[in-house]
Amino acid sequence: MANKLPVGILGATGIVGQRFVQMLEHHPWFEVAWLAASDRSEGRPYAEAARWKLRTPIPPAVAKMTVSPAAPDGAPKIIFAALDSSIAAELEPRFADAGCAVVSNSSALRMASDVPLVIPEVNACHVKLIETQASRRKSGGFVVTNPNCSAIGLVLALAPLDQRFGLETVMAVTMQAVSGAGYPGVASLDILGNVIPYIAKEEEKMEEETQKLLGKLNGSKIIPGAFGMSAQCNRVAVEDGHTESVSVRLKKKAQPAEIIESWNSYTAEPQKLRLPSAPDQPVLYLEANDRPQPRFDADRGAGMTTTVGRLRACKVLDWKFTVLSHNTIRGAAGAALLNAELLKAQGYLG
Ligand SMILES: NC(=O)c1ccc[n+]([C@@H]2O[C@H](COP(=O)([O-])OP(=O)(O)OC[C@H]3O[C@@H](n4cnc5c(N)ncnc54)[C@H](OP(=O)(O)O)[C@@H]3O)[C@@H](O)[C@H]2O)c1
DSSP states (O other), X not given: OTTSEEEEEETTTSHHHHHHHHHHTTOSSEEEXXXXXXXXXXXXXXXXXXXXXXXXXXXXXXXXXXXXXXXXTTOOXXXXXXXXXXXXXXXXXXXXXXXXXXXXXXXXXXTOTTSOBOOHHHHGGGGGGGGGOHHHHHHSOEEEEOXXXXXXXXXXXXXXXXXXXXXXXXXXXXXXXXXXXXXXXXOHHHHTTOEEOOOTTHHHHHHHHHHHHTSEEETTEEEOOOSEEEEEEEEESOSSOEEEEXXXXXXXXXXXXXXXXXXXXXOOHHHHTTOXXXXXXXXXXXXXXXXXXXXXXXXXXXXXXXXXXXXXXXXXXXXEEEEEEOTTIIIIIHHHHHHHHHHHHTXXXX
16 A cells, blocks of 8 residues: 555446446556445445446455445545536535546536546647636645446547548447446346336437547637537447447548558557556457457447447448447546546646
8 A cells, every 4th residue: 555546536436436446446647546426335334235247356454444425535536437417516526626536427517617527648738628617726636537338439539530531520329338338227127138228318418529639729728629420319228338330531532451550550558658557559450350249349448449330431421430448447447547547647646
C-alpha cells in the first residue's frame, strides 16, 4: 500500500463496482482502500453485501472490508464511481466539492459543458476541461467521465476513420449484453430466447456522446463533431460484450485495405505513455467472415481491445462493418481505470 495511491469505489457492490474491484486487485498504481454503496450494504462486509458475479474470486483483502456510507468523510481523494445516474447526479458533485478526483461511469454529468467525457485513445486533450469546474477552484476536486458502454466501442472504431478520411454520416444498430443493465437487470423471462428493441435513453446517449467525444476542444468548450449520427439499440441474451452493426459515409474516398490499416495501426496517448491498462492494440480487425463474436472476442486485450470485422461496401452509405467491445471492461470499469491512469500521467492526481 505504501507506494500505491489509495482509491475508493462508490457503488462497489454493483456489476461495474465488482469489475473495479477485480481490475484493481493487482494494479501497479492504485489500491482499494474504501468501498461504499447504498444503505442496503452499508456496515456489512463486502463479501456479504456484494452479489459477486465474476469468475475470479473476491480479492481476500477486499472481501473483509466493511462497506462505508456513501459520503466523502473518510473517503480517499481518488474515487471510482459506478452509481445509478440519479444518485450520481447528487453524490458525484458532493465528492468533487470535498476535494476528490471523481472518475465516473455514470451518464449524470457526461454532457455537462465543463465535464470531460474521455476515451484516452481518442480525446485525451479534453481532460483540460477540468480546469473550468467550480469544485476545482474551490477544493481541487473534479469529475471526469467515460462514455456509455456502446458509445465506447463505436467511437474507438470511428476515430481512426474520422482522423484519416473524415466522417460524414454514421448509422449504428446495437445488440447489447444483459450485464449492461446492471444487477439484477432484465428479468430472465423477458430476455431468454428474445430481443428487446428498447433500452431507455440509450440511443440519445450514443448519438450525443459520440459527437462530444469526436468534437474539438476550443478554449473552454467542446465543439461537437459535425457528422450525422443515428443509433438504434437492442438488448439481446448475451452475458458480456456489445455488438454493433455500423454503416458510415466518409468525406474522402478510401480503399478497404486503407481502412483496415487505419484500425490495426491505431495507437494514441495511452500506448505512448504505456499506461498499465492500455491495450497494445486498441482496435483490431478480424479477417474471418463470421467475427467478431462476443463469446470469442470480447476478452481480447484483457477486455480493452475493440474488435472490428466484416468490412464491406454499403450500397446506401460507403462502408459497413461490425464492432464488438466488452461492456463492463472497455465500456465501464476499464474505461474509468484508463482515464485515472491518464489523469495520473498528466499530473492531476497529486
Ligand atoms: N453495466 C455496464 O455495462 C455499464 C457500462 C457503462 C456504464 N454503466 C453505468 O455505471 C453505473 C453503475 O452500473 P451497474 O451496472 O454497476 O449498476 P448496478 O449493478 O445496479 O449497481 C449499482 C450500484 O449503486 C449502488 N447504489 C444504489 N443506490 C445507492 C445510493 N442511494 N447510494 C449509494 N450507492 C447506491 C448499489 O449499491 P447496493 O448494492 O447497496 O444497492 C450498487 O453498488 C450506472 O450509472 C450505469 O449506467 C454501466
